[in-house]
Amino acid sequence: MAQQTRVKELQFDVSGMTCGSCVQRVEKTLLKQPGVLECRVNLATGEATVRLAEEAAPFEALRDAVRARGYDLAIHRDRPDDPDRREERAWLRRVWVAWPLSAVVMLLSTVAMDADWARVTAFVLATPVQFWAGWPFLVGAARRARRLSADMDTLIALGTLTAYGYSVWALFAGEDLYFDTAALIVSFLLLGKYLETRARGRASEAMKRLLELGAKEAHVVRGGREFLMLVDQVKVGDLVRVRPGEKIPTDGVVEEGGSTVDESMLTGESVPVEKVAGDQVTGATVNLDGTLLVRTTRIGADTALAQIVKLVSEAQSNKAPIQRLADRIAGVFVPIVIGIAAVTALAWFVATGDARDAIVPAIAVLIIACPCAMGLATPAAVMVGTGRGAQLGVLIRGGEVLEQSRRIDIVVFDKTGTLTEGRMQLVDVVGEEGALARAAAAEASSEHPIARAVVDGAAERGVAALTASGFRAVSGLGVRASVEGEGVVVGRRSFLEREGCEVPDWLAQDTSRIEAEGKTVFLVGWGDKARAALAVADTLKQNSGETVRTLRAMGVEVVMITGDNRSTAEAIGREAGIDRVLAEVLPEQKVGEVRRLQEEGNVVAMVGDGINDGPALAQADLGIAIGTGADVAIEASDLTLMSGDPRGVVTAIQLSRRTYRTIVQNLFWAFGYNVALIPLAAAGLLNPILAGAAMAFSSVSVVSNSLRLRRFPN
């Protein structure tokens, strides 16, 4: 029996590496150390991933070995330059300080309310919560106040500062303390902020991931020798060799060799593309089966990938910021509360003529008006909503998206790959018996998408296989082969005529009829005569029609956008039940079309799967990517559907609407209890127990209401 050894994987930072040879040197050095099983060094990131057996050499030994070769090794540290992570950690720190202190303050206020030592301790503990942990809210409120406006921060600052300030005075005056109210409000809001940053779509990370789709290294041929180097080192005009399975490092033209290239990450098109000398290739696409020698034409920021990343980030930054619902409510609420407090003070002063009797109830109004569950209302709903979405195959990138998507009134579908299967299928066979079997035999050895559609179509229809020989393809026109000893021609009408086949009138008529339906038609002929027509088309997905109908029923207009010619596009649109079809739209015009729809006053969702949809997805108010499509589209979108089923769009929009409704309900519960207590406060009847009860009830209501989302769609 093999001895079971425990293996651990460690990350190191390697410094001093400049080239591909350095990588190999470091790898070799590490692999020579006892217990090192596997080692991968990345030049671009300067990181080494090492798999170690349990009894491996200690870190110091590895470091010394690497140092002996002129490099340095350190335990890997997370890059501190990720602003989102840093923000997340900063909130977490504040949460960790605020919660324990607040808990103690609350405990003291409930069990030892009258003891002097407890009152002083509460003051001491509440102070850092108010001014250190709660500092961001105070800063935010001050910034708002300078512009004479108010948001959630204003409400927090107003409520907590009043509660804190009053309590400091009350500490000496021997009145009730509200330190626990101030501290808990800050704590709850910090928790909400932390949850929000954690769940937030990381725009900057998305951009980074987009660029990481590109190759990191290139095999450059200089002076007849081949060097492994960083992509940054490659110059325009360099020759790079790309072996099977490697990513093409940068944009260029094939100089030598031939291969098929998987461009799906760019186009969403799953059929690999044939590349021979003279063809353009694009960086980040994957070379599949042959070796290519590529003369580079564009590098760095000029490459197609970098251009798209730029377009996406432009579209993202041009989006108008969404004012959060909670902030909008707070903006209206704050002046009203201040008004009520002022009226309260005035009324009491008129009634009693005593300044102190007038100010205390007014302060109570300000204290009770700040709902501590307000900060949880949005993040709690968003967290549960996104979690439920993930279970249903809908990945949501952040709360703003959900708040926006309820107003969506147009859904734009990029046709290929979202509404349709994205590949050709045999749809019609017209004419003589045996034509399909002959065509399938003649096309059997071809990799062309249309040929594959014919072969697959024949197999699906149970047509008996024939054998072909003497296969000859004329690029773009058709093929000629000998099937069971008889010459068969398959291709466009012009090709059959050139090959000496006569095309009868009935067949010509059928051909134009089928073409008018937006399908691609070609003819099959033998014995000097065209005898049948075959039609292929990109067919609708099974659930596309249902999806369109459901969206309509939800009051959403459906638009289809495509680069296809008008008749093809309209035929598909009719079949799917879509009447607004934008046809003959070039890839780079899609973003403009989305913008135009937005300028007409619509809130637009865009569904796409190709890299060329990236900018349009980012521009749309809600970008929905099909998870089976291009990585770039996924990165540029707000929402990703894990399956290719278009019904996911309906689920996504319904879930967004439900989540939004939950946020609204949460805000109602958060504000409700506190608003109900305002009259009591104004009447001078508020006490810390009432204030604490309002906090408890509203928090529980908000959380339990959010949890109901777990049962969506019920």
Place this chain on the structure above:
Amino acid sequence: MQIDPVCGMEVDPGNAAGSYEYKGTTYYFCSTGCLEDFREDPESYLR
């Protein structure tokens, strides 16, 4: 600009990590690692 014969990087002689004279030609290197590899077996990098 000179080319590091070991790894193919372009190296500015003024900034090179090292240089080595071999059969009358001075070669420049991007890193001391490349220089050492070259010194061990120059011929294998000059074919």
